[in-house]
Amino acid sequence: xxxxxxxxxxxxxxTGKKLTVTCSQNMNHEYMSWYRQDPGLGLRQIYYSMNxxxxxxxxxxxxxxxxxxxxxNFPLILESPSPNQTSLYFCAxxxxxxxGTQYFGxxxxxxxx
Amino acid sequence: xxxxxxPTSMDCAEGRAANLPCNHSTISxxxxxxxxxxxxxQGPQYIIHGLKNNETNEMASLIITEDRKSSTLILPHATxxxxxxxxxxxxxxGGNKLVFGxxxxxxxxx
Numbered sequence: 001x002x003x004x005x006x007x008x009x010x011x012x013x014x015t016g017k018k019l020t021v022t023c024s025q026n027m028n029h030e031y032m033s034w035y036r037q038d039p040g041l042g043l044r045q046i047y048y049s050m051n052x053x054x055x056x057x058x059x060x061x062x063x064x065x066x067x068x069x070x071x072x073n074f075p076l077i078l079e080s081p082s083p084n085q086t087s088l089y090f091c092a093x094x095x096x097x098x099x100g101t102q103y104f105g106x107x108x109x110x111x112x113x
Numbered sequence: 114x115x116x117x118x119x120p121t122s123m124d125c126a127e128g129r130a131a132n133l134p135c136n137h138s139t140i141s142x143x144x145x146x147x148x149x150x151x152x153x154x155q156g157p158q159y160i161i162h163g164l165k166n167n168e169t170n171e172m173a174s175l176i177i178t179e180d181r182k183s184s185t186l187i188l189p190h191a192t193x194x195x196x197x198x199x200x201x202x203x204x205x206x207g208g209n210k211l212v213f214g215x216x217x218x219x220x221x222x223x
Contacts, residue, residue, distance in 0.1 A: 004156070014147060033210065037154075041215040042213045042215065043157070043211070045210045045211075058210060059210075071190065088154060090156050090157070092156075092211075093155075101147070101159045101162065102159065102160070102211055103154030103159065105156050107154060107155065107156050109154075
C-alpha cells in the first residue's frame with residue numbers, strides 16, 4: 001500500500017532533550033516536506049526537500065533540522081525542543097516538486113514540557 | 114498562489130449531496146484548484162484537483178466556473194464519515210508547499 005508513515009505518533013518530552021521524528025514514504029517520491037499545525041494558525045511548512053541531499057527552509061524552520069540521505073526517509077530533528085514546539089506535525093511527499101499531488105502522513109503529536 | 118475564500122462551516126444531511134463553494138477571483142491561468150480534507154487531526158487527504166474542466170473521481174466532483182473565479186466541490190452522497198474540514202487551495206501545478214487556509218467545516222448529520 002502506498003503510504004507515508006511517521007514515528008512516533010505521540011511523544012511527550014522535556015525542554016532541551018533532543019528528539020527525532022521519522023518520516024518514510026514507499027512511493028519513490030522525490031519531494032518531501034514537513035508541516036506543523038497549530039490552532040488558529042493552520043498548517044505551516046517547516047522544511048522541504050526536492051531530492052536526496054537537497055533540503056531548504058520553509059516558513060517556520062527555526063529550531064528544526066532535517067536530513068535527506070535516502071529518497072524514502074526525511075527525518076525531522078529537534079536539537080533542543082522548547083514548549084513552543086508543542087504541535088501536531090505532518091510529513092508529506094509528492095512525485096516531484098512540480099508534479100503529483102501531495103500525500104500526508106498520519107501526524108505526530110508532540111508535547112514539550 | 115491565489116487567495117481563496119470559503120464559508121466557515123456547512124451542514125449536510127446524510128445521503129444528500131454536499132456542495133462546498135470556494136471563491137478564487139485572483140486565480141491565474143496556470144493555477145490549479147486543489148481540494149483536500151482533514152478528518153479530526155488526521156493527515157490531510159487529497160480529494161481532487163482541476164485546471165479548467167470539471168473533474169470527477171471516486172470521491173467527488175469538482176465544478177469550475179467558466180471564468181475560473183470560483184469552484185464547487187460536490188460529495189454526491191455524504192456520509193457521517195465525510196464530516197471534516199475541507200480546504201480549497203489554488204496553486205501552480207505540482208507538489209510544492211501547500212498553503213492551507215481555515216477551510217470549511219462540513220458537518221454531516223443523520
